[in-house]
Amino acid sequence: MPLLQPPSDDLRPSDLSYTHAYNSIVSRVRRTGGAGSAGVVILAGVDVDGLLAARILASLFKNDDVPYRLVPVGGYAELEAKRDEALASEELHTLILLSLGSLLPLSSYFQLPKKCHLHIIDSHRPWNLQNLFGLDIDVDDENEEGEGGGGSGGGESRIWVWGDGEELTETMDGVRKSWEALEYEPSDSGSDSDSDNESDDEAEEEEPEEEEEDGDGSEAEGSTSRQDRKRRRTGSNQPNKKRQRDEDDDRPRRLPRAVRDAHYDRVQRYYESGTSYGQSVALTIYLLATVLERADNDILWYAILSVTYQYITSRIDRDRYEEYHTVFLDEVVRLNHEPIAGGLKMPNPDNRSIAKSEELRFMLFRHWNLYDAMLHSGYVAGRMGIWRERGRKKLQGLLAKMGFSLQQCQQAYAHMDMDLKRQLPNKLESIAPEYGLVELSYPSFTRAYGFQLSSLSAADAVEVVSSLLDIAVGVRLEIDRAGGKNGGEWFGGTTRWNVGTRDAEGASGGDGKENIDPRGANGDGSGAGGGEDGSGQEKKKEQDWHVTNFWVAYDACDDVTLLRRSLPLAMTLHKAIIRAGSALLDKSIIRSLRTFRLAILREGPDLRLFSHPSTLSRLALWLVDATRDRWAEKQSKQGNGKVKSLPFVVACLNEDKGTYQVVGVTGAPEFGDVRKNKFGLAFQQAAEESGAGAKLDMFDTSVVEVRQEDLQQFIESLHLRSG
Incomplete structure (x- = not known):
C-alpha cells in the first residue's frame, strides 16, 4: 500500500505524493472511456470535514471531466451496505473514502475486484497499521505498471493511503518496525531441548519457503509434505541434521519472547493512546489543487472552513491551527489582491474576496446582538459563570465598564453605533483581562x-454549515423571527424552522411547508397511514435524514441566500445548548466520579435535539469549557500532581428508540490545548464486560448508543475500566 506524502520540495524522486494518486485516477478514467458515473465512487463521511473535502474534490473532477458518484455515509452499518452496492457494479474502477475508514482493515474489509483501486483520505487517528505498512499489489494491472510506483514486475498497489507527513516521524518509525517484526518474522514457541518440538519448529520454518516455491499448493498437500519431511529427518543421521542447521542459519530467526513482548507493547500503546485528528481531509485535497494549479477562492475558502471547524471543536490545538493559518495567509495574499493603501474602495456586487481578520470568541456576533453573542460563548461562560444570575451580572458589568449601554448591546450588531463597534476590540483588550478573559x-x-450578505467569518460559516448538517431536517424547531429583541416584541417572536429546499421538502413529506415531527402526524411513530407500512416508511425517513441534511449543507456552501437564511438556525441551536447546559449546572445533575464527570439528560424540551451525536458532543464541549477552571483547580487540590486531562461523559435519552446516546470528550486544563480521547476503547471494553446492549456504529469511536435499561451497568463498567 503506497503511503502518499504531502507535496514538498524535499521529496525524493522515488517518493509518492498526492499528484501520483490523482493522476492514476484520471488515467484510469481515460482508459475505461465510459461516460457513466459508476466508475468513480466517493464515499464521504457525514461531517463538516468530509462535506468540504467532497466539494473540493468534485471541483477538481469537474475540471478534468471525470464522472463520479458521491455517496454520504453516516456509520459502519451504512458503509457496509454502500460498499456492497458499489462493488457490485462492473464499471467500478476507483473507490474513494473521505473522512472515514482509517481504523478499518481495508484489504480485507473491501474485497476489491480486479483492476479496482481504493483511495483513503481520513483525518481520524490512529491508523490501522495494516493500512500504513501492509502490502496489497494488483498483479493483474500489467498495463499500469510503473504508473503509480507500486512495485516492480506486477503492477501498482491497489490501496492508496493519503498521509499528512506524521506517519514518517521517528515515533511512527519505531511503531512500523515493531509491527513488521510481529507481522512478518516468526515467533518463539516451545523449547529447543525437545527433539520433537525442534523438528516441528524446523518444519514450520521450512513451510513458508515451500509455499513460495510451490505457489498454489493446497493446505492438505502442505500438511502431508510437512509430515513426510519430519519422518525423513527423524530417520536421518546426525551429520545431516547438522548440515541442515547450517543451511538454516541464513533464514529469519524466531524472535525471543521478551523482544516479541516489547514489540507487542509498543503497538498496543499506539492503539491505546487515544483518538485524535490529523490534517483535515479538505486541506489535503486543497494541497493537491495547489500543485495542479487549480486553486481558487472557493476551494481555498472550503479548506479554511475545515481547519476552522477542527479548531473550534477542539480537534486541533492552537499551535497547529496557527501553523495552518500561516499557510492560508500566503494563499489568501496570492489569490486576493488588496486595494492600494489610501485608494478609493468602490463597492462591488460581485466581490467574493477573502481577507484576514481577528475573530472574537463571541458566537455569530456580526449577525446577532453583542450581549447574546457573548452570553452563548463557551469561553465567556467558563470564565464568568453565566448560567448563574451572578455571572450574568458580571457580564453586564463588563459591558458597562467598557461604556456600552445594555440597550445598544441588545440590538442587532449591524445597527449598533459605529463608534462603539470600532472601539470594541481595544476596549476588550484593556478591560476584559480584569474578568479573566485573556484569550x-x-x-x-x-x-x-x-451586496447579498455582509462579510461572513470562517467561524460563522462553520456554525451555519454544521447546524444544517445536524438539524436541517428531522427535528421540529422554533427560530426567532426578524424584528426587535428576541425576534420582535410586536411581531410574535418565533416561527417554525423550514429550510425551504427541494431535498428537504422530499424528506419531510407532505407539502414541504414545515419540518414535520419524526414520530409522524399522530406523534406515536405510526405515520399518517398507520400500520406496518406507515411505520416502515417513518423508519426509512429517519435513516435518510442525515443524507438529506448532507445535501442541504452541501448546497449551502455556495448558496449565499441559504447561508443567510440559516443563521437563525445556528443561533437556536446554541440557545438550546445554553439552556440544557445551564439546567445541568444549576440543578447539580453532573456527578463527579473518580475518573470522569457524568451528566445524563432524561427530560427537557431538547431531548430530540441532543439525541444527535454531533449536537450532544457540542453540549459536552460547552460543559468542559464552562467548568474547566473550577474543575482543574479542584482536581489539582485533591491530587498530588498536575491535572493532565478533564474527561466528561454526557448521555441523552432517545425516547422513541428507548436508548441513550452517549458521548465522551477529553478536555485539557488549559484553554486551546487538546488531549487525545481515550473513551473509544473504554466504551468498547465497557460494553463487552457489562453485557449491555450497545451499538458502536459511528466513525467517531467516542460515541455509543446504549439500551435504556442497560445504561447503569454500562456506566459502572466504564467507571471501573477508566480507573
Missing part, C-alpha cells in the same frame, strides 16, 4: 459576498 480573539479570515 478573546484568534487569527482567522472573512469572506465578502457582495
Whole structure:
C-alpha cells in the first residue's frame, strides 16, 4: 500500500505524493472511456470535514471531466451496505473514502475486484497499521505498471493511503518496525531441548519457503509434505541434521519472547493512546489543487472552513491551527489582491474576496446582538459563570465598564453605533483581562459576498454549515423571527424552522411547508397511514435524514441566500445548548466520579435535539469549557500532581428508540490545548464486560448508543475500566 506524502520540495524522486494518486485516477478514467458515473465512487463521511473535502474534490473532477458518484455515509452499518452496492457494479474502477475508514482493515474489509483501486483520505487517528505498512499489489494491472510506483514486475498497489507527513516521524518509525517484526518474522514457541518440538519448529520454518516455491499448493498437500519431511529427518543421521542447521542459519530467526513482548507493547500503546485528528481531509485535497494549479477562492475558502471547524471543536490545538493559518495567509495574499493603501474602495456586487481578520470568541456576533453573542460563548461562560444570575451580572458589568449601554448591546450588531463597534476590540483588550478573559480573539479570515450578505467569518460559516448538517431536517424547531429583541416584541417572536429546499421538502413529506415531527402526524411513530407500512416508511425517513441534511449543507456552501437564511438556525441551536447546559449546572445533575464527570439528560424540551451525536458532543464541549477552571483547580487540590486531562461523559435519552446516546470528550486544563480521547476503547471494553446492549456504529469511536435499561451497568463498567 503506497503511503502518499504531502507535496514538498524535499521529496525524493522515488517518493509518492498526492499528484501520483490523482493522476492514476484520471488515467484510469481515460482508459475505461465510459461516460457513466459508476466508475468513480466517493464515499464521504457525514461531517463538516468530509462535506468540504467532497466539494473540493468534485471541483477538481469537474475540471478534468471525470464522472463520479458521491455517496454520504453516516456509520459502519451504512458503509457496509454502500460498499456492497458499489462493488457490485462492473464499471467500478476507483473507490474513494473521505473522512472515514482509517481504523478499518481495508484489504480485507473491501474485497476489491480486479483492476479496482481504493483511495483513503481520513483525518481520524490512529491508523490501522495494516493500512500504513501492509502490502496489497494488483498483479493483474500489467498495463499500469510503473504508473503509480507500486512495485516492480506486477503492477501498482491497489490501496492508496493519503498521509499528512506524521506517519514518517521517528515515533511512527519505531511503531512500523515493531509491527513488521510481529507481522512478518516468526515467533518463539516451545523449547529447543525437545527433539520433537525442534523438528516441528524446523518444519514450520521450512513451510513458508515451500509455499513460495510451490505457489498454489493446497493446505492438505502442505500438511502431508510437512509430515513426510519430519519422518525423513527423524530417520536421518546426525551429520545431516547438522548440515541442515547450517543451511538454516541464513533464514529469519524466531524472535525471543521478551523482544516479541516489547514489540507487542509498543503497538498496543499506539492503539491505546487515544483518538485524535490529523490534517483535515479538505486541506489535503486543497494541497493537491495547489500543485495542479487549480486553486481558487472557493476551494481555498472550503479548506479554511475545515481547519476552522477542527479548531473550534477542539480537534486541533492552537499551535497547529496557527501553523495552518500561516499557510492560508500566503494563499489568501496570492489569490486576493488588496486595494492600494489610501485608494478609493468602490463597492462591488460581485466581490467574493477573502481577507484576514481577528475573530472574537463571541458566537455569530456580526449577525446577532453583542450581549447574546457573548452570553452563548463557551469561553465567556467558563470564565464568568453565566448560567448563574451572578455571572450574568458580571457580564453586564463588563459591558458597562467598557461604556456600552445594555440597550445598544441588545440590538442587532449591524445597527449598533459605529463608534462603539470600532472601539470594541481595544476596549476588550484593556478591560476584559480584569474578568479573566485573556484569550478573546484568534487569527482567522472573512469572506465578502457582495451586496447579498455582509462579510461572513470562517467561524460563522462553520456554525451555519454544521447546524444544517445536524438539524436541517428531522427535528421540529422554533427560530426567532426578524424584528426587535428576541425576534420582535410586536411581531410574535418565533416561527417554525423550514429550510425551504427541494431535498428537504422530499424528506419531510407532505407539502414541504414545515419540518414535520419524526414520530409522524399522530406523534406515536405510526405515520399518517398507520400500520406496518406507515411505520416502515417513518423508519426509512429517519435513516435518510442525515443524507438529506448532507445535501442541504452541501448546497449551502455556495448558496449565499441559504447561508443567510440559516443563521437563525445556528443561533437556536446554541440557545438550546445554553439552556440544557445551564439546567445541568444549576440543578447539580453532573456527578463527579473518580475518573470522569457524568451528566445524563432524561427530560427537557431538547431531548430530540441532543439525541444527535454531533449536537450532544457540542453540549459536552460547552460543559468542559464552562467548568474547566473550577474543575482543574479542584482536581489539582485533591491530587498530588498536575491535572493532565478533564474527561466528561454526557448521555441523552432517545425516547422513541428507548436508548441513550452517549458521548465522551477529553478536555485539557488549559484553554486551546487538546488531549487525545481515550473513551473509544473504554466504551468498547465497557460494553463487552457489562453485557449491555450497545451499538458502536459511528466513525467517531467516542460515541455509543446504549439500551435504556442497560445504561447503569454500562456506566459502572466504564467507571471501573477508566480507573
